[in-house]
Amino acid sequence: MVSIRGPVGSLAHDDARTAVSELYSRHWAGLVRLAVLVVNDWPAAEDAVQEAFTDLYRHWPLRDNDKALGWLRTTVVNRCRSVLRRRRTAQLYTPPHEEPHDSAESTAVLGEDRLQVRRALQALPARSREVLVLRYYLDLPFDEIAQILGISPSTARATASRGLTALTQKLEEVR
Incomplete structure (x- = not known):
């Protein structure tokens, strides 16, 4: 070169x-x-x-x-x-926390359980379903649920109680 x-x-x-x-x-x-x-x-x-x-x-x-x-x-x-x-x-440096991964079997079982809950929830009357979703999914207080749905707080409490009872019965029927 x-x-x-x-x-x-x-x-x-x-x-x-x-x-x-x-x-x-x-x-x-x-x-x-x-x-x-x-x-x-x-x-x-x-x-x-x-x-x-x-x-x-x-x-x-x-x-x-x-x-x-x-x-x-x-x-x-x-x-x-x-x-x-x-x-x-x-x-x-601390790496971000990773949740432990569930096994495929437990994920499938959990998915099936969720599916059963969703089906049972869909079988409820609309008002009961709305109250339960607002209360237990969004974790809203009954006063706020009442305001959103245009009902009284005591009606929201009673509807949630009756809805939970009906949901429990439907899930027991499935299992």
């Missing part, structure tokens, strides 16, 4: 590669030990050091190339801090 580069790009690229390679061979092990002491995890430490060297290569030349080792140490420590922040965030 032939690469065509101008003299300036080639020199800068070669200088960066040479300088970073030399720093890498001399200081990689020490920087990894530094990172291990901070994050207490060898693979994460190696990643932090590798990313620091990659950043150094991208930023080469530095304003003062003699301070490259200090720049690397600072970058490694900052990368280690980021690793620790991500860990802390992961530890604090």
Whole structure:
């Protein structure tokens, strides 16, 4: 593979590669030990050091190339801090609560029970059905049910009582 580069790009690229390679061979092990002491995890430490060297290569030349080792140490420590922040965030995360899933058999039985209740409810007179749905499905107080249906609260109570009795009888017939 032939690469065509101008003299300036080639020199800068070669200088960066040479300088970073030399720093890498001399200081990689020490920087990894530094990172291990901070994050207490060898693979994460190696990643932090590798990313620091990659950043150094991208930023080469530095304003003062003699301070490259200090720049690397600072970058490694900052990368280690980021690793620790991500860990802390992961530890604090609480996944949303999931209800336990019912078995297929219990879901089928529950579905059948609900179907029986709906059929029995449909067999009731309209006023009884309305009162029971408003009371036990929407959990409304009798005063509000009375207002919605245009009846007195005592009529709503009596209708609910009679409706529950009729619903219970219809469900007992089915079972």
